[in-house]
Amino acid sequence: MEKQKMEERLIDDICNYIDYLQGDHFGYRITLHQTENHVGTYFYRFLRYNYHDCQVCKEIKNFPRAWQHCIDRQEKVKEAAGRHPILGTCYAGVTEYVFPLYAISGRTWGFICFSGFSQNPEVSMERACAAAARFKIPKDKLVRAVNSLDRDIPDFDTLSAQAAPLQNMFTLLFHLMNPEHDISASNPKEAIYLKMSTHMNHSYRNPDFSLKELADKMNLNYSYVSHIFSKYSKASFSNRLRSLRIEAAKKYLEYTDDTVSMIASAVGFNDSNYFSHIFLTETGLTPTQWRHRYLEQK
Incomplete structure (x- = not known):
């Protein structure tokens, strides 16, 4: 029971911190990915953070093939971020910072995105138009969505410092939920x-x-x-x-x-x-x- 209370309190702390970073003071768009298999029955607590709420991503989500392409890319993103945090622009034109979530073993068990930016508006527009053609998405909708992206990208060092508490809390949560060396069995x-x-x-x-x-x-x-x-x-x-x-x-x-x-x-x-x-x-x-x-x- 004490372990369960600790897990629940830690999850509350994670959610509260994400909500704080997404609040009026910072206004970040934060999503969590690839963590479901490592947080047990609590995975539903993080579902509201599974999807980007920028307008580009909202448009993409309306088209199953395009949305599935996003999902299929997540494993590669996790692999890339596992080596070091990355700043990149997705196939639909959205720029995002990606920070890895590590288990105590050092394995990458998920990642956090700070999204909704456009590092290079020309590149963002070019990729959005290519995505519109590939997945038969109305071009005008994606163009409007790309134009709404935030061009004021946060400083990497500042964002890294803000992401660190989330990374540390998830490392602890992964350990609590996956006690590989604490299995209690009679035989x-x-x-x-x-x-x-x-x-x-x-x-x-x-x-x-x-x-x-x-x-x-x-x-x-x-x-x-x-x-x-x-x-x-x-x-x-x-x-x-x-x-x-x-x-x-x-x-x-x-x-x-x-x-x-x-x-x-x-x-x-x-x-x-x-x-x-x-x-x-x-x-x-x-x-x-x-x-x-x-x-x-x-």
Whole structure:
């Protein structure tokens, strides 16, 4: 219970600090990316920081192919930022600072963006026009959006100092939520099962994740992993995986305005129709009905 209180207080501190930086005094546009698999059931607390609110990004989000391209680029951005913070302009013309979020091990487990700028208006306009042509976005809308970008880019040293508390708080949160060396188990087999559960919590968003892949990740025999899971889990692997995905989907429906198709993809379903069918089977409501009910009760 004390650990849970510490986690919740730390998350409150992170959210309050982001809100402070986004407030009237600084007015930064801040987003968090690639952290979902490392903050456990608390991932929904950060969903409101998953999307840029500059006008360019709002326009991009209205076009699924363009939006998916943004999502697909995130892994490469994380890899690049893992070496050092970067300042760059995205394919749609938005300039942003990117700061890595590290685990105690030094691995990069996510990144923070300070976005909504235009370092070079000509480059921003050129890239926006290319994006409009590529993804069939009305050019005039992106042009207006690019013209609204902030050309007053903050000093890197100042921004680095302001980002540092966020980076440090996330490092601590990652450690609390992923105690790789603090697993409490009564015997070696139970310890293996607890590690399996951790792997599932990190990987369930991957549509190709399977018991075989889990066994491969742990360098264990498939049959042995299947036996351990059956021994200690109240549900089958497939049911547990489905439950993780549906529970995550509920939070996306409640805390974002993402389309059902986007949510299906975010939680590990390749087919949004199949996702809707499973969601209805598990909850008795369609995804849209679930969202409406939550908004009515809010």
